[in-house]
Amino acid sequence: MAISSTGLGSGLDVESIVSSLMAVERRPASLLQTAATTMKSQLSTYGQLQSHVSTFQDKARALNSLTLWSGTTATSSDANVASVTTGEGAPVGSYSLLVKDLANAQTASSPAFPSKDHLMGAGKLTIELGSWTGDPATFGLKAGTTSVTVDIGPGESSLAAVRDKINAAGAGVTATVIYDASGARLSIRSTQTGAENGFRISAEEQEPGAGGLGLAKLAFDPEDGTVSGLSLNQSATNARATLNGIDIESASNTLTDVADGMTIKLLKKSASPIDLQVAQDTESMKTKVTEFVNAYNELSKFIATQTKYNADSKTAGKLQGDRTVIGLQSQLREILRGTSTAPSALRSLSDAGLEVQKDGTIKLESKKLDAALATPAELRKLMSSSDLSNETSSGIVFRFAKLADSILGTEGPLESRTSGIQSSIDRNNKRVSDMETRLAQTEKRIRAQYQSLDANMAKLSGLSSYVSGQLAALSRNS
Structure with a gap:
């Protein structure tokens, strides 16, 4: 290991001098490193924002699904006799089922x-x-x-x-x-x-x-x-039953082709008819509306937190003043408070129990939503009707989904902004790397200069001691 003896001969604290000078020289690099930390934090926050928007996009798309609004659910008045399920295309209706015999295998x-x-x-x-x-x-x-x-x-x-x-x-x-x-x-x-x-x-x-x-x-x-x-x-036998008084015979106890979209599973003979009811699946609709509201609120709160300034602590959110995020917030609120001119008894989200709050979030009024779900066709118009030629005739959630698609697109604002931040980080890293190279050269030059100064001062100190000694000798001999 090399041992530096700089300053031992002259008494000059060269190491402290070099360290102090280099601290001044490194200030621009330190500022760049601080900027890099800030930009990396922004990039991470943008990643979280993209995740929130993606979740919001998924929940908005779910409400725009045709299968959701045409979905049905079925019930049996005696699940021990027969069970019933519905699939795509099952119409709302009521059926009377009498099971005479079950199908058997030989x-x-x-x-x-x-x-x-x-x-x-x-x-x-x-x-x-x-x-x-x-x-x-x-x-x-x-x-x-x-x-x-x-x-x-x-x-x-x-x-x-x-x-x-x-x-x-x-x-x-x-x-x-x-x-x-x-x-x-x-x-x-x-x-x-x-x-x-x-x-x-x-x-x-x-x-x-x-x-x-x-x-x-x-x-x-x-x-x-x-x-x-x-x-x-x-013996091998067929199942025999009547559905709404019509005789049915089947090799299987699972009836899949007796009514559109409906599957009936026969379980035992019945002494009297049982009722099968097919109704619209409003519970699934309500679940999807609730999930959409939750996703919107999470996105809204995240944006609010990241863009606010706390006057008490004098701290700003990581995206405070970011025009891209503020623009997104403005677009979301504009759609949220908008109305739809699609033919419907419901014109705004408030009519369906989605009440806009002062902080920009949505409060779900369950009873009001239940009332809207009593006419799911009207609620679908408000939520997901699409009219590409006239934005105001489109459903409000349809507009949200369209906005999310554009935001998350490969040429969308989030992608552009994150790419811009990453490019800035890359340029910053290059500047820091170049500066570190120059700083190493500068330190080498300063150290060499002070080492030379130290050596010269040591020589002068030695010469001074010699002259003092000679003068003292002359004084003693005179």
């Missing part, structure tokens, strides 16, 4: 086997989907389907292995081993409900099963008179 089970490891022997099972009709029953193959053959090899003939082979075949049925006091039974069930989804199974034994209990015990074909195979537990 289920059949085998005789009892000693265990799931019982060997069924090798052979084939052929599975067909279709409907059973008449008495005696006759089988009709389901349109668009073909039979599926399940091959059972000698090394894969346990009851559990046969179950797995059936399930892997994709034949429209599922197999399960169920245990009771008699042993293990194979239960086979259609994967879908409805009369057309019954099944027929034929068996071909190429190798007998253990104890004479082979694949033939898994056959099911009443038409062929097969009685030693699977036993029928549940």
